[in-house]
Amino acid sequence: MFETILMIVALCFFPLLIWMVAASISVRTTFNKYNQVPAECGMTAREAARKILDANGLLNVQIAGCGGTLTDHYDPRNNTVYLSQATMNSSSLAAIGVAAHEVGHAIQHAEEYGPIKLRSALVPVVNFTSRLITPLLLIGLIFEFLAYSVSINISAIFYMAALICYIAYALFTFITLPCEYNASKRAKDQLEECGILNSQEIAATKKVLSSAAKTYLISFLISLAQVARILLMLLRTRRHD
Numbered sequence: 001m002f003e004t005i006l007m008i009v010a011l012c013f014f015p016l017l018i019w020m021v022a023a024s025i026s027v028r029t030t031f032n033k034y035n036q037v038p039a040e041c042g043m044t045a046r047e048a049a050r051k052i053l054d055a056n057g058l059l060n061v062q063i064a065g066c067g068g069t070l071t072d073h074y075d076p077r078n079n080t081v082y083l084s085q086a087t088m089n090s091s092s093l094a095a096i097g098v099a100a101h102e103v104g105h106a107i108q109h110a111e112e113y114g115p116i117k118l119r120s121a122l123v124p125v126v127n128f129t130s131r132l133i134t135p136l137l138l139i140g141l142i143f144e145f146l147a148y149s150v151s152i153n154i155s156a157i158f159y160m161a162a163l164i165c166y167i168a169y170a171l172f173t174f175i176t177l178p179c180e181y182n183a184s185k186r187a188k189d190q191l192e193e194c195g196i197l198n199s200q201e202i203a204a205t206k207k208v209l210s211s212a213a214k215t216y217l218i219s220f221l222i223s224l225a226q227v228a229r230i231l232l233m234l235l236r237t238r239r240h241d
Helices: 002-013 012-033 045-055 091-108 115-146 156-195 199-239
Strands: 062-066 073-075 080-084
Touching: 002 012, 002 080, 002 115, 002 199, 012 091, 012 199, 045 062, 045 080, 045 091, 045 156, 073 091, 080 091, 091 156, 091 199, 115 156, 115 199
Parallel strands: 062 080
Antiparallel strands: 073 080
């Protein structure tokens, strides 16, 4: 029964990949749509971000530019909100919504929001373990192939190590979910409280942020499917012993 459930979850991997591609396209489509709609306040995304930061007493948080499109992020290491070229000086609803979302992360760190603290603690661990997953799986496959010609089968050791690494990644994607959804909620609340956008404009930015949040949910589901796939590989080696 357990193995059947694993098989079903693992088979969801490729449909989820297709869903992720579709969701990524949706994010860009939604952003581009509302990036053409200017906010009535006339503020740029940078100005809106600064206003929210100052309203929350985060005068020490800096705002800087970064390359690319939709690469906006908050870096707690240097207390800086980075806004992409498509966002920084734009007065569109999409740009202001994205900037407010990143400021939401800055507020989370300032208030020591539980999930964001745990996520930050996991970042160095996941950065290290994620680089090991593919080599471990490849080595495991090699030893599994050799196990057919020799009596010793040590592929299970490498699969187990890969499984532990991927479970860490799955945990990271799971913890990311409340961080992202909470940042979006904070963004919408701040945009309203600071009088930056009206209710109709906030509804539009909600569509942009909700579209982006969906990709984090899919990432978590994909990580679960990957864990199931590695578990099945591990169970297969056990049957060969």
